[in-house]
Amino acid sequence: MRVKTRKGVFELAADTWANYRRLYVDVFSVAASLSYPEELFKSAAEAGINAVFVIDAWHESHMPLARRYLELCRRYGLECRLSEQKPAEIYAVELCEAECNGECAVVTRDYDAVLHASKCAVLMPRGGRFWRVFKR
Secondary structure (H helix, E strand, O other), X not given: OEEEEOOEEEEEEEEOHHHOOEEEEEHHHHHOOOOOOHHHHHHHHHHOOOEEEEEEOOOHHHHHHHHHHHHHHHHHOOEEEEEOOOOHHHHHXXXXXXXXXXXXXXXXXXXXXXXXXXXXXXXXXXXXXXXXXXXX
């Protein structure tokens, strides 16, 4: 499937998170698409997913929600990192590429991650499925 955005043209191919050793989740992006954001953390913990939850904290306006998401990570025993210098989708890509050798993926709804990724896959949840995104 081809998608055209103001950031460019992208190809989407059906994929699954289970194909990757570890996930780096852009929390603000993914949680914003859920009517019950706590479900993101609860379901990851119940499924035993090997993931790092990357939380935006680079602007003062992020802090109330960042604190809430940090508390949810703690409650469910999940690994999380604060992105204090840049948007979480960019930091997630940097972490993924530094810590994995092409065996991991970033989960986000932001196409900027695709533009910055060279070794890591970028997965986007759409329509109840995951799609791997490639820049055309």
